[in-house]
Structure formats: structure tokens, C-alpha cells
Amino acid sequence: MSFINYASREINCKIVYYGPGLGGKTTNLQYIYEKTNPTAKGKMISLATETERTLFFDFLPLALGEIRGFKVRFHLYTVPGQVFYDASRKLILKGVDGIVFVADSQIERMDANMESLDNMKINLQEQSYDLAKIPYVMQYNKRDLPNAAMLEELKKVLNPNGVPDFEAVATVGTGVFETLKTVSKLVLVELRKGK
Amino acid sequence: MIVSCPRCKTKFKIDDSRVPPEGRKLKCSRCQVVFLIKRRPTPPAPMGKRIRILVAHESETFCQRVKKLLETNNYEVTTAPDGIEAMSRLKEVHPQLIIIDVALPEVFGFEFCDLIRRDEQLSNIKIILVASVYDKTRLRREPESLYGADDYIEMHLIPKELVPKINKLLKIEAKAPETPRPPEKIKVKEEEVARPTVTESPKEEKPEAVEDEEHEKAKRLARIIVSDIMLYNQDVIEKGIREGNFYQLLEKDIEEGRGYYQERVPPEIRKSTDYLGFYLEEFINSKRKELGIGEA
Numbered sequence: 001m002s003f004i005n006y007a008s009r010e011i012n013c014k015i016v017y018y019g020p021g022l023g024g025k026t027t028n029l030q031y032i033y034e035k036t037n038p039t040a041k042g043k044m045i046s047l048a049t050e051t052e053r054t055l056f057f058d059f060l061p062l063a064l065g066e067i068r069g070f071k072v073r074f075h076l077y078t079v080p081g082q083v084f085y086d087a088s089r090k091l092i093l094k095g096v097d098g099i100v101f102v103a104d105s106q107i108e109r110m111d112a113n114m115e116s117l118d119n120m121k122i123n124l125q126e127q128s129y130d131l132a133k134i135p136y137v138m139q140y141n142k143r144d145l146p147n148a149a150m151l152e153e154l155k156k157v158l159n160p161n162g163v164p165d166f167e168a169v170a171t172v173g174t175g176v177f178e179t180l181k182t183v184s185k186l187v188l189v190e191l192r193k194g195k
Numbered sequence: 196m197i198v199s200c201p202r203c204k205t206k207f208k209i210d211d212s213r214v215p216p217e218g219r220k221l222k223c224s225r226c227q228v229v230f231l232i233k234r235r236p237t238p239p240a241p242m243g244k245r246i247r248i249l250v251a252h253e254s255e256t257f258c259q260r261v262k263k264l265l266e267t268n269n270y271e272v273t274t275a276p277d278g279i280e281a282m283s284r285l286k287e288v289h290p291q292l293i294i295i296d297v298a299l300p301e302v303f304g305f306e307f308c309d310l311i312r313r314d315e316q317l318s319n320i321k322i323i324l325v326a327s328v329y330d331k332t333r334l335r336r337e338p339e340s341l342y343g344a345d346d347y348i349e350m351h352l353i354p355k356e357l358v359p360k361i362n363k364l365l366k367i368e369a370k371a372p373e374t375p376r377p378p379e380k381i382k383v384k385e386e387e388v389a390r391p392t393v394t395e396s397p398k399e400e401k402p403e404a405v406e407d408e409e410h411e412k413a414k415r416l417a418r419i420i421v422s423d424i425m426l427y428n429q430d431v432i433e434k435g436i437r438e439g440n441f442y443q444l445l446e447k448d449i450e451e452g453r454g455y456y457q458e459r460v461p462p463e464i465r466k467s468t469d470y471l472g473f474y475l476e477e478f479i480n481s482k483r484k485e486l487g488i489g490e491a
Contacts, residue, residue, distance in 0.1 A: 021426055022427070082427060083419050084448075084452045084456075112422065112423070115419050150297075152326070153326060156298045
């Protein structure tokens with residue numbers, strides 16, 4: 001949940017980019033990082049797993065407006081995509097304020113998307129979160145690939161409840177900021193509700 | 196079929212499958228008269244020899260609509276709402292053709308294709324995948340690249356194109372008398388497979404379905420673990436396969452993957468089959484072939 005720093009008058013919110021391996025979570029963050037005003041962003045940090053080979057998460061604070069005199073700072077995280085690094089994903093989900101699920105549109109990765117989505121729901125439940133109550137958006141990435149599944153199928157399988165969703169090509173930035181803006185707005189709405 | 200021009204009586208040979216149910220207009224090349232041709236109704240199949248079709252789709256309305264359409268064309272239709280149910284129907288009715296939703300719940304349509312194509316006894320079944328409305332601004336996959344499906348149809352085209360597609364697929368089958376599918380042989384196998392499900396009480400079918408589901412989940416997880424290991428280690432895979440030290444080079448990831456597999460898959464499933472080991476070996480073998488290295 002959001003963390004308030006009274007000394008610096010900042011509200012810190014955590015947005016986690018979740019999804020299957022190599023689906024484009026890191027690419028999303030890299031694009032946001034590149035396009036963000038240098039004065040509004042912190043350092044991007046990559047942590048490696050114990051094997052020191054796998055990119056584990058990225059950390060990107062972004063200053064974004066104010067709520068009742070408090071600045072809102074968004075921290076963007078990615079989780080390790082490989083299905084078997086579940087412990088790290090659980091850890092990163094702690095204190096989450098908003099989630100972006102980055103699905104890989106390639107038809108061959110449909111089962112990996114499903115597995116990751118199920119895994120996310122399980123991990124949230126374990127920490128007593130209810131996905132229906134968390135600001136949550138869906139991004140269908142890699143829409144430019146010829147083996148991309150049809151949008152209707154992706155929606156049906158991955159987004160049956162119709163949360164806000166976006167088509168994206170993260171490598172060129174298509175849909176990246178639209179996704180971020182929407183999840184940020186949803187987080188802000190939740191913050192205002194809580195006040 | 197052969198049609199004659201109503202005015203000059205010139206005869207034309209027309210491919211039945213290209214004539215939609217409502218008919219098609221044809222212009223006579225000799226006298227220029229335009230006339231309507233209609234497809235001849237499919238001759239009724241001899242009793243007990245109707246072609247069996249399995250329709251697997253989440254929507255009951257869709258299943259019933261397709262069933263009605265096909266039954267008026269003399270096909271025998273069975274329906275299933277999800278992948279697990281479709282699998283047990285497959286074993287019971289032994290259809291000659293399956294119409295399956297790409298995003299079928301429990302087991303996706305393309306996974307289903309994959310399962311059928313891997314099974315020698317089922318590999319002759321024709322498969323038509325059903326997808327929703329296709330966005331014309333996007334690229335789409337060609338049917339032949341869809342995990343071995345024989346054809347592909349978008350939902351809105353079903354009333355017009357489904358029956359011609361089925362006829363076409365089954366005709367191709369009929370025209371190939373030398374195919375390695377002698378009906379007698381299949382029948383024997385079918386009876387062998389069908390007998391237990393016929394004699395078993397309906398109550399006993401459930402645990403089988405649940406077990407199937409558990410196996411499917413285990414297979415899916417194993418495939419994802421293998422694909423994740425491969426996706427993240429593309430640089431060392433070829434080296435490992437060429438030098439024969441694949442398992443050593445990828446030891447850490449395989450260990451992590453196996454740990455997660457053991458955590459998620461019930462012991463009774465793991466004891467019966469090591470899906471993770473199977474898919475790892477399958478990957479190595481396919482990669483060996485790709486690299487032109489003989490099997491170890």
C-alpha cells in the first residue's frame with residue numbers, strides 16, 4: 001500500500017508490471033524511463049537474482065502531480081518473468097498499489113500468459129489482496145508480430161472482466177504511456193478515496 | 196457437379212464447395228445468359244455411417260447453432276463446452292472432424308490440435324479452428340501454421356463457409372484411398388478404447404476427467420518452464436547441445452524449474468509421468484535435428 005513520507009511531503013505508490021517471461025515488461029519501463037523528464041525521475045535500478053544472471057526488477061520513481069499538498073511519486077517495478085522465480089515475484093508484489101499485466105500476444109505464449117495470470121491471482125490472494133479491488137490494467141504487447149493472436153481471443157482469455165486494456169508495441173512505445181496513464185489514474189482515484 | 200445453361204444447354208463443370216448454400220449466379224460463356232445454380236443437397240449417408248463431428252465451444256448458443264446447421268446437412272454432431280469435456284467426447288464418439296474454438300476454456304484450441312497431432316490414433320481427424328471476428332488491419336496466422344489444424348474459420352463466416360469447408364476436407368480424405376487409415380483397423384482400435392467408457396458408470400467418468408485436467412495442467416506448466424529456460428538462455432543452448440553438456444550448462448535454471456514443478460504438480464501426477472523431463476528431452480531432440488546433429 002502507498003507509503004507517506006511526511007518529511008518530504010510525498011506519497012509513494014508502487015506499480016508492478018507483471019506478466020510472462022520476455023513479454024515486454026522491462027521494455028515498457030525502459031521506454032518510460034527514456035521518455036521521462038530527467039528532473040522527474042530517479043535512477044533505474046536492476047537487481048539480479050542470486051544466480052547474478054537474471055534481471056530481477058527495475059525501479060523507476062516518477063514524480064507526477066500532487067494530492068492535497070503531497071507529491072505523488074510512482075515506483076515502477078517489474079517481476080522476473082521466468083515461471084520458476086515465484087519467490088521473487090511474491091516479494092515484489094508486497095505493498096502493491098497498481099498492476100499492469102503485460103501479456104505477450106504471440107499465440108505460442110498464450111499458455112504462459114494464462115499461467116502468469118493465474119500465478120498473479122494466487123500470489124495476490126496469499127497476501128490478502130483482491131484483484132477486483134486493486135487498480136489493474138491489461139496490456140497486449142507485441143501486436144506487430146505476425147504470429148500475434150487475434151485481439152478478441154486475447155480479451156476473451158485474459159480479460160474476461162473487461163478491465164481497461166491496451167494494444168502495445170513496447171519496443172517503439174506504442175501503447176506504453178496510455179497504459180501507464182490509466183493505471184496511474186486508477187491509483188490516484190484509490191488514493192483520493194482513502195483520504 | 197455438372198450444370199447446363201437453361202438457354203443454350205452448354206454444360207459447365209462446377210466445384211460444389213464453391214457454391215454457397217443460397218446458390219450462385221453463373222454467366223454462360225456462350226450465350227451470356229445469367230442463371231442461378233444451387234448446390235445439390237448432400238445425399239443422405241447410409242444409416243450408421245453418418246460422419247461424426249465434434250463441436251467444442253464455450254458458448255452453448257454457438258454449439259447449438261452449429262449443430263443445427265450441420266445436422267441439416269446430415270452430419271452427426273456432438274458438442275462440448277470446454278477442453279476437458281471435449282477430450283472425453285473425443286474418446287467416446289471418435290469424430291472424423293472437430294470444430295474447435297481457438298480460445299476454448301481449460302485446453303486451448305491450438306493445444307488440442309497439438310494433442311491430436313501427437314497421437315497416432317487420432318492424427319487423421321480433421322480439425323477446423325474457430326476464431327472470432329478478424330481485425331483486417333492486423334496480420335493473422337495462416338491455418339497451416341496453427342498447430343496442425345486443417346482449416347480455420349471466423350465466426351461470422353460459419354453460416355456461409357463452414358459446410359463447404361467440411362465437405363472439402365472430407366472429400367480430400369475420401370479421394371485418398373491409400374491413406375494409412377484402413378477403417379477396419381481404426382474400428383478395432385476404437386472399440387478397444389471405447390469399451391471401458393461404455394461399461395463404466397457415469398460416476399466413474401468424473402475422476403478420469405479430473406485426472407486428465409491435472410495431467411493437462413502439469414503438461415502445460417512443464418512446457419512453460421522449458422520454454423522459459425530456452426527463451427532466457429538462447430546463447431548457451433546451441434553450445435550445450437553441440438558439446439553434449441546441455442544439462443550442466445543450464446543446471447541452475449533446470450534446478451529452479453524442477454523445484455517449481457515439484458511445488459506445483461501433485462506427487463501422484465509426477466510419479467506417473469515426468470512431463471518436465473519429457474519436454475526437456477523433446478526440446479533437445481528437436482534442436483539436434485535443427486542443427487543437423489544425430490540423436491544421442
